[in-house]
Amino acid sequence: xxxxxxxxxxxxxxxxIVFASVLAAMCVLGLLFFLRPKTSLQENRTLTEFPxxxxxxxxxxxxxxxxxTWYADTYPMREEMISAQKKLESHYGKRGTQLVGTNMAAxxxxxxxxxxxxxPNATPSPTPLPTPTPVPDGTVxxxxxFNNGIYITNGAAYGMYGFSQSGADDYIATMNQIYxxxxxxxxxxxxxxxxxxxxxxxxxxxxxxxxxxEGAAIDYIxxxxxxxxxxxxxxxxxxxxxxxxxxxxxxxxxxxxGAYYAYQIFCQEKGLTPHTLDQFKTRDFGAxxxxxxYYRSADQSPVLAANPDTVHAWYPMCVNAEDSTDRDMxxxxxxxxxxxxxxxxxxxxxxxxxxxxxxxxxxxxxxxLHNPNIHDGSAVMVVxxxxxxxxxxxxxxxxxxxxxxxxxxxxxxxSHMVETYGVQDxxxxxxxxxxTGDLCNDLYLSIGS
Amino acid sequence: MVFSSMLFVFLFxxxxxxxxxxxTSPRAKNIAMLAFSxxxxxxxxxxxLLLLLGMVLICWWGAIRIxxxxxxxxxxxxxxxxxxCLVILGVFKYLGFLLRNxxxxxxxxxxxxxxxxxxxxxxxxxxxxxxxxxxxRGEVEAQRTYxxxxxxxxxxxxxxxxxxxxxxxxxxxxxARTITPGEVSAGISRFAVGLAxxxxxxxxxxxxxxxLLVSDAQTLSAVPAMGVLLGAVAFTLQIYLDFSAYSDMAIxxxxxxxxxxxxxxxxxxxxxxxxEFWRRWHISLSSFFRDYVYIPLGGSRCGTGRQLxxxxxxxxxxxxWHGASWNFILWGLYFGALLAVERFVLGKEGQxxxxxxxxxxxxxxxxxxxxxxxxFTDMGLLGTALKGxxxxxHNGFSSSTVSLLFxxxxxxxxxxxxxxxxxxxxxxxxxxxxxxxxxxxxxxxxVWEAVHPAALLVLAAMALVGDSYNPFLYFxx
Numbered sequence: 001x002x003x004x005x006x007x008x009x010x011x012x013x014x015x016x017i018v019f020a021s022v023l024a025a026m027c028v029l030g031l032l033f034f035l036r037p038k039t040s041l042q043e044n045r046t047l048t049e050f051p052x053x054x055x056x057x058x059x060x061x062x063x064x065x066x067x068x069t070w071y072a073d074t075y076p077m078r079e080e081m082i083s084a085q086k087k088l089e090s091h092y093g094k095r096g097t098q099l100v101g102t103n104m105a106a107x108x109x110x111x112x113x114x115x116x117x118x119x120p121n122a123t124p125s126p127t128p129l130p131t132p133t134p135v136p137d138g139t140v141x142x143x144x145x146f147n148n149g150i151y152i153t154n155g156a157a158y159g160m161y162g163f164s165q166s167g168a169d170d171y172i173a174t175m176n177q178i179y180x181x182x183x184x185x186x187x188x189x190x191x192x193x194x195x196x197x198x199x200x201x202x203x204x205x206x207x208x209x210x211x212x213x214e215g216a217a218i219d220y221i222x223x224x225x226x227x228x229x230x231x232x233x234x235x236x237x238x239x240x241x242x243x244x245x246x247x248x249x250x251x252x253x254x255x256x257x258g259a260y261y262a263y264q265i266f267c268q269e270k271g272l273t274p275h276t277l278d279q280f281k282t283r284d285f286g287a288x289x290x291x292x293x294y295y296r297s298a299d300q301s302p303v304l305a306a307n308p309d310t311v312h313a314w315y316p317m318c319v320n321a322e323d324s325t326d327r328d329m330x331x332x333x334x335x336x337x338x339x340x341x342x343x344x345x346x347x348x349x350x351x352x353x354x355x356x357x358x359x360x361x362x363x364x365x366x367x368x369l370h371n372p373n374i375h376d377g378s379a380v381m382v383v384x385x386x387x388x389x390x391x392x393x394x395x396x397x398x399x400x401x402x403x404x405x406x407x408x409x410x411x412x413x414x415s416h417m418v419e420t421y422g423v424q425d426x427x428x429x430x431x432x433x434x435x436t437g438d439l440c441n442d443l444y445l446s447i448g449s
Numbered sequence: 450m451v452f453s454s455m456l457f458v459f460l461f462x463x464x465x466x467x468x469x470x471x472x473t474s475p476r477a478k479n480i481a482m483l484a485f486s487x488x489x490x491x492x493x494x495x496x497x498l499l500l501l502l503g504m505v506l507i508c509w510w511g512a513i514r515i516x517x518x519x520x521x522x523x524x525x526x527x528x529x530x531x532x533x534c535l536v537i538l539g540v541f542k543y544l545g546f547l548l549r550n551x552x553x554x555x556x557x558x559x560x561x562x563x564x565x566x567x568x569x570x571x572x573x574x575x576x577x578x579x580x581x582x583x584x585x586r587g588e589v590e591a592q593r594t595y596x597x598x599x600x601x602x603x604x605x606x607x608x609x610x611x612x613x614x615x616x617x618x619x620x621x622x623x624x625a626r627t628i629t630p631g632e633v634s635a636g637i638s639r640f641a642v643g644l645a646x647x648x649x650x651x652x653x654x655x656x657x658x659x660x661l662l663v664s665d666a667q668t669l670s671a672v673p674a675m676g677v678l679l680g681a682v683a684f685t686l687q688i689y690l691d692f693s694a695y696s697d698m699a700i701x702x703x704x705x706x707x708x709x710x711x712x713x714x715x716x717x718x719x720x721x722x723x724x725e726f727w728r729r730w731h732i733s734l735s736s737f738f739r740d741y742v743y744i745p746l747g748g749s750r751c752g753t754g755r756q757l758x759x760x761x762x763x764x765x766x767x768x769x770w771h772g773a774s775w776n777f778i779l780w781g782l783y784f785g786a787l788l789a790v791e792r793f794v795l796g797k798e799g800q801x802x803x804x805x806x807x808x809x810x811x812x813x814x815x816x817x818x819x820x821x822x823x824x825f826t827d828m829g830l831l832g833t834a835l836k837g838x839x840x841x842x843h844n845g846f847s848s849s850t851v852s853l854l855f856x857x858x859x860x861x862x863x864x865x866x867x868x869x870x871x872x873x874x875x876x877x878x879x880x881x882x883x884x885x886x887x888x889x890x891x892x893x894x895x896v897w898e899a900v901h902p903a904a905l906l907v908l909a910a911m912a913l914v915g916d917s918y919n920p921f922l923y924f925x926x
Contacts, residue, residue, distance in 0.1 A: 007891075007895060008895075009630070011895045011898050011899050012630050012631065012633075012634040012898075013630075014899040015634055015637060015638075015898055015899045015900075015902060015903075016630070016633060016634065016637065018899060018900060018902075018903040019637050019641070019902045019903045019906065021903070022903040022906050022907060023458075023459070023462075023463055023906065024463065026458075026459045026906075026910060027459045027460060027463045029459075030455070030459045030460060031460075058495070059494060059495060059496055060494050060496070061491075061492065061493045061494025061495075061496075062494075064450070064491075064492045064493070064494075065492075065493075067456065068450065068454055068456050068492075071454075071455055071456040071460070072454065072455040072456065072913065072914055075455055075914050078914050078915075081910065081911045081914045081915070082911075082914060082915040084911050085911040085912055085914075085915050086915075088908075088911070089653075089861075091860065092653070092857065092858050092859075092860055092861035093855075093856055093857040093858040093859040093860050093861060093862075094856045094857065094859060095857050097853060097856075098853070098857050205849075208848060208849045208850075209848070209849060209850050210671060210848070210850065
């Protein structure tokens, strides 16, 4: 009995030592300020900075809450600890099929043209595309996993689209206003890119989750654009090709192949002959390691970790695909600094989460490429979001000058840029969720003014 | 500052424990504890500290007046002191609510002052009132040293989230306390269990509840009946795990420092009646209302009508205590009505007539329903949620979203349910008893006891550090 009492005391001592050691180690780790990270690769953001000391902040407590947030947000080894936590959470239930987060409340989509009085003087609609050759159906019909507004099934993640009536109407009004400003000088094209869920999933799956019909949303937008605008409706074409690798599994973007089908539609509308895929040199990036934005938004889902993506890139014919030091384009960054760059950037190793950034220098305020093989003064400008990055490399072989601006980061107006660079074609590319998002609308208004 | 923050667990707490271990005299320990408590309280803004200091000053002075006054004046000093406390609480917690309702009825006043609720005011006001009342009753002597009464009211273990500690329960510990290895061991275990309960289980349940019981009317009205039910169940688990976790941590930290607080929860979801539920839920609050409101009003030693009145007064006040909003009053009166039915309609015989499983299931249903009332301070949202629960929002019985959310979290929800029962405690007892007869179980128990606090601390840290995890939005990319 005495031995047991001694052992009990020993257990208490060991418990105290182990607990105190862990507490002390974590305390010391937290005090090693030089180990504190400043940015998070997983979350693609700058971490919280130590708050400024002000009398007001001290008095109302905001300084102290700032210290609290800073301490936790920049704790050394934070990302490793979060990854461990996410692995633990992956065992919270049956997560072969998963939903992360909540769906948004969406507006009902009006029937296209239902409230539009027919205009007898309207320009005829663009010539319909020829009936496409039947292709294998890759539609995913299964119910999958759900995680932060992200639906996961069959090893791939899908965001959920919610239509905003006011956002769509603002976007339409802005596009029509821009057309009024520049329509007489240039050909204006508008393209809205659907997210992967709308293209890859069975409509009953996303409809059952309360998502909006993105095809109907695009139809609504197209139906209300000024008839003089060339609407590039890529939805049906992408859906017909959904058995192919046209969207990433772990990232919210389309692949360059998905963008290729949009390029074909542009060529159809523009009257160009699209190049065929076998005309281009190709290379794979990030094979077996690329885990994109959905992976992080879906709490680092192990299902996605087991299904990494590969970025399959096609080099424009006008650039040197062989020499990675040959810089073919020019970009202006958000801080005003300028660099020569490569439109398919194979000069550097990207982090595993950033492989989509190899296209078109990613999201910069202004970029341009001069095609040395064309000397006709032709020029196109793409006003785009990140989906446009994979689209631009297809275009550059058709123009002497290609300019592209990310509407989220530029201060220039479209009218001014059109005049400055003497472009003949302007393509407004935006994912539908961006185009109709309240946040982006102010930006559209500023560049469209 | 809150217990479930990295800064508290890995900086504030170690520093506090070091001060309590290495300072030897009770006076030095108390001064250090007071300094830590004031810093802890000031974390939300030092301006609230002035109010706390003022309230303690009133009660310190009032209690001394009560003790020193002739018998015929003692009651007057009690009334003055308690009234001052209640007026301050009323101004800071209820004035805005009152004026909003008056404005809705009469149109005046035109402007309603924006009064910020000082953190913990409901807890420390009740603690101080209990102290003054106990001095009046002669159950404790008035504390003549102001800063010791301030230490009692501001002790960071329980100042902002309870339990409501009676002065007579900690008076001896404040003046002379000893720290024993056995209590430190129990305190470490209790704190670690509470921290993990909060960071892992309660926060996990909150994620599920917040996805379904949303604060946007349009989205809420689209949640089908099973979604509202799943959200209510998750919130039921969350609120117990969260609140009891804070009490666990307070009790645990107290034991590590030689301070003893009473239990505040006793597995309330195991209750067989609503009356029993309130004997097990937030015990320090229900016993406060019993001892300082219900019994002084006459309690149950009076006619049925008066008993009913006393009951509803207590439950109206209980609801009001939880927040200045109609839903809390409704929530309190809902429980008042249930308790009245149990006492005056069913009676003890009537309740015994029902099988145990029916009584237990009935209490769980009634309590879960009550938490929906508790959840929504906006009465419009509350109406939408209640309609949704009964399928009156015309959005069906369930959806794939709800079933998917359930399947994605089924093991976690089972674990959370188990954590609300005494199963863990029972398993620990079984392991300990087996260890008395079998060396293998003895050592298994020993290893568990030695390692589980540290393991739970690491688990909690993993969960807490990710609280600021914020995967980027589309636009930010």
